Amino acid sequence: MGFSLILDAEETMRVIGQAADGVEAIDLVRRKQPDVVLLDIRMPRLDGLAALPRLTSYSKVIMVTTFDDDDYVDAALDGGASGFLLKDSGADLLIAGVKAAADGDALISPSLTLNLLQRRTSTAQGNSSRVDRLSQRENDIARLVAVGRTNQEICAELFISLGTVKTHLGSIQTRLEARNRVEIAARMWESGAMNTGG
Secondary structure, X not given: OHHHHHHHOOOOOOOOOOOOOHHHHHHHHHHHOOOEEEEEOOOOOOOHHHHHHHOOOOOEEEEEEOOOOHHHHHHHHHOOOOEEEXXXXXXXXXXXXXXXXXXXXXXXXXXXXXXXXXXXXXXXXOOOHHHHOOOHHHHHHHHHHHOOOXXXXXXXXXXXXXXXXXXXXXXXXXXXXXXXXXXXXHHHHHHOHHHOOO
C-alpha cells in the first residue's frame, strides 16, 4: 500500500495491480503484463524467489525485502531480477529503481552493491573468455555498466547516442550471455576485467 501511494504520486507511473502472495502475483502479471513488477521475497503460498523465474518473461522484476541477506541478493540476481531494493531504501530510490527497470537499466540498493561486487569478484574463477569476445567499444560500455553508469551517463562519457548505447548493450548481453545490466556487471567483475587497466 505504501509503495502504491509513492508510485501513483509520480506522473509517469501507474500502479495497475496488487497481489497478496506469489501465486496471485503470477496470475496478475500474466493477465496485465506490467512494465515493472515489485516482488517481495517473503510471501505466503509461493515466495518471491520461487515466483521470479515465472515472471521475468513478462516484465522487469525488482525484488524488495527487509532482509539484507547475501544469499537472497545472489538468488534474486541469478534468477533474472532487474534490481534489488531494501524496503527502507526510501521513496527516491524506489522511484529510481522502477524508472531504471522500465528503461532497461537495473538498480541495486547502494548498501548492497559494493558487497555484491566484492563477493562476485572473490568467488570468480578468472574466466575471461566471454569478456574477450567484446569489441573495444563494447568493452568500454560494459566497464561503465559494471561501475553503475546509466545509459545517459554512458552517452555523455563516450560521446555516443542513446540508440548506439542500447544497440551495443544488446550485443554485450548476447556475447556475455547476460539477461540484464546486473548480469553484465557481474560478468565483468567475475572475469577479473575490472581489476586490470586493459
